[in-house]
Amino acid sequence: MGQLVLNQLSRSFKDVTAVKNISLTVEDGEFLVLLGPSGCGKTTLLRMIAGLLDPTSGTLELDGRDITTVPSKKRDLAMVFQSYALYPHLSVAKNLAFPLTVRRTDKQLIKERVESVAEMVEIGHLLDRKPRELSGGQRQRVAVARALVREPKAFLMDEPLSNLDAKLRTATRQELAGLHRRLGATFIYVTHDQVEAMTMATKIALLNGGELEQLGTPEELYDKPASIFAAGFLGSPATNLLDAGLGTSGGFVTVMGPSIEAVLWPGDTPQQDIVLGIRPEHLTINAPASAAAAPTAGAALRGVVELSENLGSEQIIYCRVGSKRVAVRAPRDEHWELGSAVILSAHADRLHLFDRASGRRLEWQPAQIPASVP
Numbered sequence: 070m071g072q073l074v075l076n077q078l079s080r081s082f083k084d085v086t087a088v089k090n091i092s093l094t095v096e097d098g099e100f101l102v103l104l105g106p107s108g109c110g111k112t113t114l115l116r117m118i119a120g121l122l123d124p125t126s127g128t129l130e131l132d133g134r135d136i137t138t139v140p141s142k143k144r145d146l147a148m149v150f151q152s153y154a155l156y157p158h159l160s161v162a163k164n165l166a167f168p169l170t171v172r173r174t175d176k177q178l179i180k181e182r183v184e185s186v187a188e189m190v191e192i193g194h195l196l197d198r199k200p201r202e203l204s205g206g207q208r209q210r211v212a213v214a215r216a217l218v219r220e221p222k223a224f225l226m227d228e229p230l231s232n233l234d235a236k237l238r239t240a241t242r243q244e245l246a247g248l249h250r251r252l253g254a255t256f257i258y259v260t261h262d263q264v265e266a267m268t269m270a271t272k273i274a275l276l277n278g279g280e281l282e283q284l285g286t287p288e289e290l291y292d293k294p295a296s297i298f299a300a301g302f303l304g305s306p307a308t309n310l311l312d313a314g315l316g317t318s319g320g321f322v323t324v325m326g327p328s329i330e331a332v333l334w335p336g337d338t339p340q341q342d343i344v345l346g347i348r349p350e351h352l353t354i355n356a357p358a359s360a361a362a363a364p365t366a367g368a369a370l371r372g373v374v375e376l377s378e379n380l381g382s383e384q385i386i387y388c389r390v391g392s393k394r395v396a397v398r399a400p401r402d403e404h405w406e407l408g409s410a411v412i413l414s415a416h417a418d419r420l421h422l423f424d425r426a427s428g429r430r431l432e433w434q435p436a437q438i439p440a441s442v443p
Contacts, residue, residue, distance in 0.1 A: 072097045073118065073223060073255070078127035080113050087113040089279045090127070095223070095272075100249050100256040102266040105276035106302070111259045112227055114276070118257060119148050119225050131222060147216035148225040151232065153208045155200040161187075161211050162196040168219045186217045190248065206237045213248070223255035230265065242268060263303050267291070275299055293421075297428040300346045300421055306385060306396040308346045308421070311370075315341040315422065315431075322433070324368065324422070327391030331368035333417050334433065343431065346421035349398040352413045354386065354405060368420055370395060370413040374405045388413060 073095040080088040088110040095101045103111040116122040118129060120141030128137045136144050147168075155164050165183045174182075187193040190210045200208055209229060216224055229245075230238045246269045249256050260266055266273050267287045275282045275290060275298075283295040294300035300308040313326030317337045324331035324345055331345070347368065357371075372388035372395060379401065386397045388411060397413060405411065422431040 072132055073257070074130040075114075075118070076128045076130070078114070078117060078129065079125045080110075080117060080122060081125045086125075087279050088117070088124075091274075091276075091281050092127075093274055093281065093284055095255060095257060097255055098253045100246075100258065100269055100271045102270035102273050103257065103259045103276060104261070104263065104266040104270075104273050104302075105282075106261055109276040110279040111261070111276055113279075115225055115227055115257065115259050119146055120144050121148075145219075145222045146225055147219050147221035147223075148227070149212050149216050149229050151228045153200075153212040153229075153232075155208060155211060155215075157200050159199070160196065161192065161198055161200070161203070164200070164211060165196075165215050165218050168215060182218050186214045189217065189251075190214045190244070204237075205233050206241055209233065209241055210244070213245070217252075223257060226256065226258045228259055228261070230260075230262075238265075245269060263305070267303075275302065277302075293430070294346070295430050297344055297346070297423045300423070304348055306349050306398075308348050309352075309393070309395045310423075311345045311347075311390065311393055311395070312425065313343055313345045315343045324420075328371040329368065329390070331417070331420065332366060333420070334366070336433070342425040344423040344425050344428075346423060347395075347415050347419065349385065349396040351415045351419035352395070352397045353415070354388075354397055354399060354403065355412045355414060357410055357412050366417045368413075368415045368417070372411055372413055374407055374409045374411055376407070377405070 075091055075093050078088060078091045079086065091114060103114060105111055113122065117124050120139065124137065128135060162183055165186060166179050169179045169182060187196055190213055192207065192210050192214060195203060195207060230241055233241060242265055270287055272285065273287055273290050274284050277298050283290055283299045290299060291303055294303065297310060301310060311326060311329060313324045313329050315324055315338060317323065320335055322333040322336045322338050324333065329345065370390045372390040374386060375389050375394065376387040378385040384399055384401050386399050386405060388395050388397065395413060423429065424431055
């Protein structure tokens with residue numbers, strides 16, 4: 070299929086910079102998800118890749134060929150739009166055939182390709198219908214099939230599941246992931262939905278304010294968020310983020326804050342204002358009498374139970390720690406009275422430290438000052 074290289078790509082609209090100097094490489098066969106909140110530049114970046122918008126600066130290369138100024142129709146990229154963009158007056162078969170018809174492909178080859186792709190995405194029985202006669206999920210599959218029939222070097226998808234209901238989104242998400250595995254094709258997919266990103270992507274590019282916040286596998290982004298923004302964006306409930314101070318006590322690196330005590334590891338470090346991050350599933354709840362005030366290697370948060378949400382298979386317990394509300398993912402059979410004083414504990418290797426000023430992750434290097442991740 071194709072390797073795509075973005076080099077310092079930017080796009081400005083009058084006084085607003087929507088995309089700022091983004092550089093990344095999409096390898097052949099990857100499923101790259103462009104993830105981030107509304108207005109972060111995801112769709113603008115995708116449209117530049119597609120050739121629907123010209124970059125203000127920077128370059129794009131596809132398989133070593135500079136395509137920065139190449140017209141969209143000559144880039145050999147197929148785009149699936151959020152609205153599907155099907156021709157309402159044409160049958161499904163003619164919608165699928167259209168990209169090949171305009172290229173004046175042999176009629177017999179068109180017929181074979183349409184039938185083959187239709188069976189691949191399980192719409193062979195719909196070929197004679199018009200788009201208005203299809204469900205949202207069926208129209209989505211037709212839009213994907215129309216892209217597939219061209220055999221492009223990469224598939225570009227702009228929030229293609231946003232118009233589907235929750236059940237159909239789950240089913241179609243699984244179909245797209247399976248399709249990617251079968252084809253081994255390059256996919257670039259825009260979404261603000263972290264579940265879509267985590268379940269489908271081989272790599273995620275997390276965008277924030279038009280800039281690339283973090284690039285990596287879903288596991289890398291979840292387990293080692295590079296910034297406060299990344300930690301807070303991925304996960305539901307989001308990572309608990311607490312203001313604290315990093316320092317040294319008794320030969321150990323420690324974290325101290327309102328109702329927070331943490332002993333990390335042997336060493337020495339200058340005083341530093343930080344943000345402590347702990348995911349809800351990495352906290353356990355104990356009664357004060359059965360928990361040490363500060364574990365030998367880990368964190369102890371003194372809190373009060375405020376709220377419990379029953380999610381069926383589990384519950385989310387919210388506790389007040391200092392001035393912050395902290396979420397804890399817990400089994401349903403744990404029962405805590407509202408107003409109960411509790412100790413929330415987590416192992417040291419489950420803690421995330423971020424520099425409060427820059428917002429970037431701190432990585433501990435023995436006998437050195439913690440290093441900020443770029």
